[in-house]
Structure formats: C-alpha cells, structure tokens
Amino acid sequence: MASTARPLYQQLSRNITAYPPEEAREMAFMLLDHYFGLRKADVLADRALPTNRTEPDWFRIIERLNRQEPIQHVIGTTIFCGLEFEVSSDVLIPRPETEDLIRLIMHDFADMTERPVRVIDIGTGSGCLAVTLARFLPQSDVTGWDVSEEALTTARRNAETLQADVNFEIQDILNVPADSVGLFDCIVSNPPYVTRSEAAHMDRNVLDYEPDVALFVDDSDPLIFYKAVADFAVTHLSETGICYVEINERFGDATKAVFDERGFTSVQVYKDIHGKDRSVRAAKK
Structure with a gap:
C-alpha cells in the first residue's frame, strides 16, 4: 500500500475504467480529498498520507464507480456553494x-x-x-x-x-x-x-x-x-x-x-x- 499521495492517486486513476481518463483522474482527486483531506496540490506534491488514516475499501469503491454509480453517492456528499451537502439516491x-x-x-x-x-x-x-x-x-x-x-x-x-x-x-x-x-x-x-x-x-x-x-x-x-x-x-x-x-x-x-x-x-x-x-x-x- 502506498505511503504517499501520488502513487495512490495513479493507482485509483488507472482502476476507474468506466469513464474517460480525464474524468477518472478528477474522481481520484475527489477520493483523496474526501477520505484523507488531501487537496490537488497535495497530491501533485506527493505529500505523505496521514499516518493515522482509516483505509477505505478501495476495491468496493472502484467497483461502484465502474458501475457508474455517481461518485457523490459513493462518498455520500457533494459541495454546493462551498458547503458540503449529504446526498443519496x-x-x-x-x-x-x-x-x-x-x-x-x-x-x-x-x-x-x-x-x-x-x-x-x-x-x-x-x-x-x-x-x-x-x-x-x-x-x-x-x-x-x-x-x-x-x-x-x-x-x-x-x-x-x-x-x-x-x-x-x-x-x-x-x-x-x-x-x-x-x-x-x-x-x-x-x-x-x-x-x-x-x-x-x-x-x-x-x-x-x-x-x-x-x-x-x-x-x-x-x-x-x-x-x-x-x-x-x-x-x-x-x-x-x-x-x-x-x-x-x-x-x-x-x-x-x-x-x-x-x-x-x-x-x-x-x-x-x-x-x-x-x-x-x-x-x-
């Protein structure tokens, strides 16, 4: 398992196959932001992943995304006007x-x-x-x-x-x-x-x-x-x-x-x- 952001980001991007590469990369950024609080700049700078992190079930997450379930449903929230809203089906x-x-x-x-x-x-x-x-x-x-x-x-x-x-x-x-x-x-x-x-x-x-x-x-x-x-x-x-x-x-x-x-x-x-x-x-x- 990766200890820094960029390898994990690259792995997630490659495994999200139901979308064009550009969309898959944006989803990978969203996942790292949601689960680890890492912004895009942190990922590009290859910051260390939090040492006390709880690792999500990446296999299950990728599976849901590749069924084209919205990423907002997968993470359970979305941003609207700078506020984080819970969303669901x-x-x-x-x-x-x-x-x-x-x-x-x-x-x-x-x-x-x-x-x-x-x-x-x-x-x-x-x-x-x-x-x-x-x-x-x-x-x-x-x-x-x-x-x-x-x-x-x-x-x-x-x-x-x-x-x-x-x-x-x-x-x-x-x-x-x-x-x-x-x-x-x-x-x-x-x-x-x-x-x-x-x-x-x-x-x-x-x-x-x-x-x-x-x-x-x-x-x-x-x-x-x-x-x-x-x-x-x-x-x-x-x-x-x-x-x-x-x-x-x-x-x-x-x-x-x-x-x-x-x-x-x-x-x-x-x-x-x-x-x-x-x-x-x-x-x-």
Whole structure:
C-alpha cells in the first residue's frame, strides 16, 4: 500500500475504467480529498498520507464507480456553494449550474436588512438552495417544500449539519391549498424539467441512480411545474418580490412566456457558463 499521495492517486486513476481518463483522474482527486483531506496540490506534491488514516475499501469503491454509480453517492456528499451537502439516491445531486440561482438571489437581496427576507424553495430535494440561502442571507425566513418525505429527511439533516434554520414541509406544488401560506419575497425552484424523450441521451450515472420524480416531465406538458410555480407566485409573491427558476435549456423562451402571460412585467432569461439558457428571473415590477 502506498505511503504517499501520488502513487495512490495513479493507482485509483488507472482502476476507474468506466469513464474517460480525464474524468477518472478528477474522481481520484475527489477520493483523496474526501477520505484523507488531501487537496490537488497535495497530491501533485506527493505529500505523505496521514499516518493515522482509516483505509477505505478501495476495491468496493472502484467497483461502484465502474458501475457508474455517481461518485457523490459513493462518498455520500457533494459541495454546493462551498458547503458540503449529504446526498443519496433519494435526492437530485446539486449541480454547479444551480449555484447561478444563489448568485442571482444574493445580488437582489444581500442588502435587504430592514426586515427578514421570506424565502420558499419549491422542490427542495437535498435542501441545497434553502440551506444555502438561510446561511448566506443575513436575515431570512426560509421554507423548503418537497413531495418526497425521504428527500425532506435528507434536507433536514443537511440543515442541522450546516446549522441553517429552515422549515421543511411536505407539499406538492401541483396541489397547493389556496390559503395555505402567506406572501414571500423570494420564490425559488429547480423543478423537474427533463423530458422523457431526452432520457435516451442521458448517462447511466443519472438515469440509474437519481430519482425520476426530481428529473422528468412528460413531453406532452414539459412546462407543467413552471406553470404551477408561476401561478403560485401570482398570489404568493410580495409586491416587490422576485421568482427564480432553473430551466431546461430547450425551453428558455417558452418558460419566459409562462411568466409573461401571468402578468409579470420584468422577466429575464439568464445563460449559464456554457452559454445555455439556464434560469429565469421574474418580478411583478
């Protein structure tokens, strides 16, 4: 067994065969960071492995990765906005693109200190949006909704671990009682938006291991959740409030139209770092 980082890194990289070499190398870096706290620079400098380390079952880990189980599930966590979140097959793995929603919200609300910012995260999953906003906004009153009790269990653990005050509730945005809640300054949602026809082009590490309920919508009505969120926002967004949604890159203009048609006067589509339509911001004025 290696006593320094680089030989172990090289061994792991070679044995992860289900992915292209560049991805395998990145996974090896992630494993050494997670299990031994060694950053990429430490590995490249061939630092000594911790002498008091508990050696993980590398054979089992490599086996799971080569079945294309997501590395986030193998190590049990992922980083989102600099915070470490627990993930599992019960929740969608937070993506870097979703951090754009946090940036938009922080730009709009970071200086709002005269009263608490009331936030609701619809389809909270792991709680990554709700927990991050509860942590980053100086004053906030954050609620997270999801249809999955298993997802909410994970979200509650993340809130507890990251010391975030979030009220999580089981609720289906497609069936919200009219008088169930009051007004919100910020409504945010990363709802299911992948059409069933797109599944044929997706990787196994997504299709086989992440929850369908958090991913897919029928091709016959791909904007069903955006219509529901927009309808909710019409009656539950404060007069100066703003709604933010992550979107399917294929439906940027169509999603914008959903909010335009409901009377929102300031609706904008934002692109991600790859130049793809990724989010919509909608305000009443």
